[in-house]
Amino acid sequence: MRFLFYTHSLVSDWNHGNAHFLRGLCRDLIRRGHGVVALEPEDAWSLQNLLADQGQGALDNFSRAFPMLGSTAHGADFDHEAALDAADVVIVHEWTDPALVARIGRARQAGGRFTLIFHDTHHRAVSAEGEIAGLDLSGYDLVLAFGETLRQRYLDAGWGRSVFTWHEAADDALFHPMPEIARTGDVIWIGNWGDDERSAEIGSFLIEPVSALGLSATVRGVRYPQAALDALQAAGIQYGGWIANALAPEAFAAHRLTVHIPRRPYVENLPGIPTIRMFEALACGIPLISAPWDDSEGLFAFGRDFLFARDGGEMTRLMRVLLSDPDMARELAEHGRRTVLSRHTCRHRVDELLAILAAHGTRQVRDGLAAPAPSLSKDAAA
DSSP states (O other), rough: OOOEOOOOOOOOTTOEEEEEEEHHHHHHHHHHTTEEEEEEEEEEEHHHHHHHHHHHHHHHHHHHTTTTTEEEEEEETOOOHHHHHHHHHEEEEESOHHHHHHHHHHHHHHTOOEEEEEEESSSHHHSSHHHHTTTTOOOOEEEEESHHHHHHHHHHHHHOEEEEEEOBBBBBTTOHHHHHHTOEEEEEEEOOOOTOOOOOIIIIIIIIIHHHTTTTTEOOOSSHHHHHHHHHHTEEEEEEOOOGGGGGHHHHHHHHEEEOOOOOHHHHSSSSSHHHHHHHHHHOOOOEEEOOOOOOTSSSBBBBBBEESSSHHHHHHHHHHHHHHHHHHHHHHHHHHHHHHHOOHHHHHHHHHHHHHHHOHHHOOOOOOOSSSOOHHHHHHH
């Protein structure tokens, strides 16, 4: 089948974690023999910031890391109706311009045979409710929400006809252990500052424990204000700025443990939704300690896949324990990786997507899924 993704950006992951998930999805769909086209606005803020921060070389690195993937930029003159007419399944991300969201919906209502899906991977449904409420989703067949509480928010508000929970996941073709890399540091955190949505938590669950224990630590991410950079420096934490997602597995492999620090809107209003970095880190087989969040959907095994720290003092204690007990750290990392590989990879999410489409897609899509899958050469299936 032919999948068309309306993305904010596929080629840029600068402060844009959804690109991680999309790349894994597209890779797996292509592996299964489906056609994939990704569109993104020519003025996407993530791409513009990436180019300003890193230059053209960042896009060259993307092409080398993901040679099977590409994206087409669209502007004012782009023929969206022609693109839609060539697709079987259209997935529109919630960062898409509201006017374009409505235009795509009208094309479906005007007789488009494709299955039209709206995909929400953010907390704006609670933090900027008016923005989501203002979207015209009347022409959309399905909504995919990346957590059960977000799905319930859509249902309660009457946004969309059929709403399904569809968590993000790790691209295990990319995220895996790299035992050949020497561990030269104690702690790494890969995460963006996040508009003060977790500034206090970064202090209490990362900066203060690292400082108290005198650990070697690294932070990678963007949009850190000067006060945050000063705090990292005072704690002896190395700040490395942006890191391409394709290089994150190497960064994890060079450290002995990592932490998960969710944004406050998720903890307070959308429980059950971890950041995608948690799936990715566990897939890499690195021990993980998390700041508090409510795993209300039972995604993980408490105390076996990772450890919870209720406050900064407990984070300090757990860091000390893991760093002094390599057997415990190894057992934790191995269990967490097994859980991700058994439940939370992009392959699993493609399976879920195809099952949803088989039951709720348009006739064109259901017929396409019922047809024999295209045969793949050995090279194409690799």
